[in-house]
Amino acid sequence: MSWTDERIETLKRLWDAGKSASQIATELGEGVTRNAVIGKAHRLGLKSRPSPVKSDAQAAAKTGGTAAPAKKRTRKKKPADDRVTLLDLTERMCKWPYGHPGDADFHFCGKPSQPGLPYCAQHCQEAYQALQPRKDRRNRPPRII
DNA sequence: CCCTGATTCGC
DNA sequence: GCGAATCAGG
Numbered sequence: 001m002s003w004t005d006e007r008i009e010t011l012k013r014l015w016d017a018g019k020s021a022s023q024i025a026t027e028l029g030e031g032v033t034r035n036a037v038i039g040k041a042h043r044l045g046l047k048s049r050p051s052p053v054k055s056d057a058q059a060a061a062k063t064g065g066t067a068a069p070a071k072k073r074t075r076k077k078k079p080a081d082d083r084v085t086l087l088d089l090t091e092r093m094c095k096w097p098y099g100h101p102g103d104a105d106f107h108f109c110g111k112p113s114q115p116g117l118p119y120c121a122q123h124c125q126e127a128y129q130a131l132q133p134r135k136d137r138r139n140r141p142p143r144i145i
Numbered sequence: 146c147c148c149t150g151a152t153t154c155g156c
Numbered sequence: 157g158c159g160a161a162t163c164a165g166g
Contacts, residue, residue: 003158021150038150039159075154075161092147115147 001031003040011037015046026121084110094120095145096127118145 001007007028014024021041022034082088084107089095094109095118111120119127 020148022148033159034150035161036159039152039157042151043157 001029007032008040008044011040012044012046015041030122083107089145094118094123096120096123118143 003011010028011024014027015037019027020034021037024037025032025034028037083105084093086108088110089108092113094111094113096109097106098108099106109120109123111122113120114124117124
Protein backbone atom coordinates (compact mmCIF):
# COMPACT_ATOMS: atom_id res chain seq x y z
CA MET A 1 0.00 0.00 0.00
CA SER A 2 1.18 3.50 -0.74
CA TRP A 3 0.69 6.83 0.94
CA THR A 4 -2.24 8.31 -0.91
CA ASP A 5 -3.37 11.84 -0.16
CA GLU A 6 -6.28 10.38 1.76
CA ARG A 7 -4.05 8.27 3.97
CA ILE A 8 -1.67 11.14 4.59
CA GLU A 9 -4.62 13.28 5.63
CA THR A 10 -5.79 10.61 8.03
CA LEU A 11 -2.30 10.27 9.42
CA LYS A 12 -2.00 14.00 10.08
CA ARG A 13 -5.43 14.18 11.66
CA LEU A 14 -4.92 11.24 13.99
CA TRP A 15 -1.38 12.30 14.89
CA ASP A 16 -2.56 15.79 15.79
CA ALA A 17 -5.41 14.21 17.74
CA GLY A 18 -2.79 12.60 19.96
CA LYS A 19 -3.24 9.03 18.82
CA SER A 20 -0.27 6.76 19.27
CA ALA A 21 1.57 5.52 16.21
CA SER A 22 0.34 1.98 16.71
CA GLN A 23 -3.25 3.15 17.05
CA ILE A 24 -2.94 5.14 13.85
CA ALA A 25 -1.44 2.14 12.12
CA THR A 26 -4.37 0.01 13.23
CA GLU A 27 -6.89 2.52 11.94
CA LEU A 28 -5.12 2.91 8.63
CA GLY A 29 -5.55 -0.78 8.13
CA GLU A 30 -3.73 -3.85 6.96
CA GLY A 31 -0.21 -3.45 5.73
CA VAL A 32 0.55 -0.34 7.78
CA THR A 33 2.77 -0.74 10.80
CA ARG A 34 3.53 1.74 13.51
CA ASN A 35 7.02 2.02 12.07
CA ALA A 36 5.56 3.11 8.77
CA VAL A 37 3.43 5.69 10.55
CA ILE A 38 6.35 7.07 12.55
CA GLY A 39 8.61 7.13 9.53
CA LYS A 40 6.05 8.95 7.42
CA ALA A 41 5.14 11.36 10.21
CA HIS A 42 8.79 12.24 10.62
CA ARG A 43 9.18 12.71 6.88
CA LEU A 44 6.12 14.94 6.76
CA GLY A 45 7.65 17.07 9.48
CA LEU A 46 4.83 16.47 11.94
CA LYS A 47 5.35 17.64 15.46
CA SER A 48 7.57 15.51 17.61
CA ARG A 49 5.98 13.69 20.46
CA PRO A 50 7.75 13.07 23.73
CA SER A 51 10.23 10.35 23.01
CA PRO A 52 11.40 8.03 25.76
CA VAL A 53 14.74 7.72 24.02
CA LYS A 54 17.51 10.14 24.80
CA SER A 55 19.48 11.52 21.92
CA ASP A 56 23.26 11.19 21.93
CA ALA A 57 23.50 14.88 22.79
CA GLN A 58 21.24 14.42 25.78
CA ALA A 59 23.07 11.32 26.88
CA ALA A 60 26.41 13.06 26.54
CA ALA A 61 25.20 16.09 28.48
CA LYS A 62 23.90 13.90 31.28
CA THR A 63 27.07 11.86 31.57
CA GLY A 64 29.23 14.95 31.76
CA GLY A 65 29.82 16.04 28.18
CA THR A 66 32.04 13.20 27.01
CA ALA A 67 31.14 11.89 23.59
CA ALA A 68 29.06 8.77 23.49
CA PRO A 69 30.69 5.46 22.57
CA ALA A 70 28.62 5.44 19.38
CA LYS A 71 27.87 1.81 18.80
CA LYS A 72 27.41 0.67 15.25
CA ARG A 73 23.92 -0.26 14.31
CA THR A 74 24.31 -2.98 11.76
CA ARG A 75 21.21 -4.44 10.29
CA LYS A 76 20.53 -8.03 9.60
CA LYS A 77 19.01 -9.22 6.43
CA LYS A 78 15.45 -10.42 6.50
CA PRO A 79 15.38 -14.19 6.77
CA ALA A 80 12.58 -16.03 5.00
CA ASP A 81 9.78 -16.13 7.53
CA ASP A 82 9.04 -19.59 8.76
CA ARG A 83 5.57 -20.94 9.25
CA VAL A 84 4.18 -20.40 12.67
CA THR A 85 3.27 -23.80 14.07
CA LEU A 86 1.29 -24.61 17.19
CA LEU A 87 4.49 -24.93 19.18
CA ASP A 88 5.65 -21.48 18.09
CA LEU A 89 2.57 -19.70 19.36
CA THR A 90 2.88 -17.44 22.36
CA GLU A 91 0.17 -15.62 24.22
CA ARG A 92 0.69 -12.41 22.26
CA MET A 93 0.64 -14.02 18.81
CA CYS A 94 -2.37 -14.08 16.50
CA LYS A 95 -3.87 -17.56 16.61
CA TRP A 96 -5.78 -17.26 13.35
CA PRO A 97 -5.41 -20.64 11.65
CA TYR A 98 -4.46 -21.23 8.06
CA GLY A 99 -5.41 -24.63 6.72
CA HIS A 100 -6.71 -27.42 8.86
CA PRO A 101 -5.22 -29.11 11.91
CA GLY A 102 -3.35 -32.18 10.86
CA ASP A 103 -2.50 -30.88 7.42
CA ALA A 104 1.18 -30.68 6.69
CA ASP A 105 1.00 -26.95 5.97
CA PHE A 106 -1.29 -26.07 8.87
CA HIS A 107 0.01 -22.94 10.52
CA PHE A 108 -1.05 -19.72 12.23
CA CYS A 109 -1.00 -16.02 11.40
CA GLY A 110 1.49 -15.31 14.18
CA LYS A 111 1.43 -11.52 13.93
CA PRO A 112 1.19 -9.57 17.18
CA SER A 113 -2.26 -10.02 18.66
CA GLN A 114 -4.39 -7.29 20.14
CA PRO A 115 -3.80 -7.00 23.90
CA GLY A 116 -5.92 -9.58 25.67
CA LEU A 117 -7.33 -10.99 22.44
CA PRO A 118 -6.36 -14.11 20.50
CA TYR A 119 -6.07 -12.41 17.12
CA CYS A 120 -4.25 -9.54 15.45
CA ALA A 121 -6.14 -6.39 14.48
CA GLN A 122 -7.03 -7.65 11.02
CA HIS A 123 -8.25 -11.06 12.10
CA CYS A 124 -10.19 -9.57 15.02
CA GLN A 125 -12.27 -7.80 12.40
CA GLU A 126 -13.00 -11.17 10.81
CA ALA A 127 -13.56 -13.05 14.04
CA TYR A 128 -15.70 -10.45 15.80
CA GLN A 129 -17.81 -9.22 12.93
CA ALA A 130 -20.13 -11.32 15.04
CA LEU A 131 -22.95 -10.22 17.33
CA GLN A 132 -24.78 -10.54 14.08
CA PRO A 133 -27.06 -13.01 12.38
CA ARG A 134 -26.04 -16.59 12.74
CA LYS A 135 -25.54 -16.95 9.04
CA ASP A 136 -22.39 -14.84 9.28
CA ARG A 137 -21.05 -16.89 12.14
CA ARG A 138 -20.51 -19.81 9.85
CA ASN A 139 -17.52 -18.04 8.40
CA ARG A 140 -15.78 -17.76 11.73
CA PRO A 141 -12.85 -20.09 12.08
CA PRO A 142 -12.98 -22.73 14.79
CA ARG A 143 -11.25 -21.84 18.01
CA ILE A 144 -8.24 -24.14 18.04
CA ILE A 145 -6.74 -22.85 21.24
C1' DC B 146 7.09 -8.91 28.94
C1' DC B 147 4.26 -4.96 27.24
C1' DC B 148 4.29 -0.27 25.48
C1' DT B 149 6.17 4.41 23.43
C1' DG B 150 8.62 7.46 19.49
C1' DA B 151 13.39 8.25 17.12
C1' DT B 152 16.79 6.89 14.10
C1' DT B 153 19.25 4.33 10.67
C1' DC B 154 19.95 2.49 6.31
C1' DG B 155 18.97 -1.56 2.87
C1' DC B 156 15.87 -1.73 -0.47
C1' DG C 157 10.79 7.59 -0.38
C1' DC C 158 9.64 3.83 2.37
C1' DG C 159 9.65 1.13 6.56
C1' DA C 160 11.81 -2.96 9.21
C1' DA C 161 15.28 -3.21 12.31
C1' DT C 162 17.25 -1.24 15.93
C1' DC C 163 17.48 1.69 19.43
C1' DA C 164 16.43 3.22 24.46
C1' DG C 165 13.09 4.80 28.14
C1' DG C 166 8.58 3.87 30.77
